[in-house]
Amino acid sequence: MFVKLCDKNTLTVGEPKAFKVKGHEVIAVNVGDKIFCLDARCTHAGAPLAESTLNEEVLTCPWHYSQFNITNGVALRGPAEKPLKTYSVEERENFVFIDL
Numbered sequence: 001m002f003v004k005l006c007d008k009n010t011l012t013v014g015e016p017k018a019f020k021v022k023g024h025e026v027i028a029v030n031v032g033d034k035i036f037c038l039d040a041r042c043t044h045a046g047a048p049l050a051e052s053t054l055n056e057e058v059l060t061c062p063w064h065y066s067q068f069n070i071t072n073g074v075a076l077r078g079p080a081e082k083p084l085k086t087y088s089v090e091e092r093e094n095f096v097f098i099d100l
């Protein structure tokens with residue numbers, strides 16, 4: 001089920017932003033030509049990934065520096081071992097929708 005997340009213009013390129021939608025905590029990441037959505041908490045110890053840094057497709061956790069690929073959620077570097085859940089994204093006109 002796709003639900004509206006936000007106006008695309010509220011997402012700054014390269015800056016993850018947190019949202020709560022229907023009980024899910026997610027982040028949206030605007031890489032310029034595409035938007036990705038993932039769970040908002042690190043799978044290691046729950047750090048808020050809205051405070052993570054982004055380098056191309058790699059998100060780095062602010063607490064212990066685990067790294068995740070934003071396109072598929074795979075943990076690239078520990079201590080996190082589990083992947084982040086990712087959500088399908090659709091852009092309709094200027095709005096971002098995610099599939100919960």
Ligand code: FES
Nearest residue numbers: 042044045061064
């Ligand atoms: S909470 Fe993210 S690496 Fe520890």
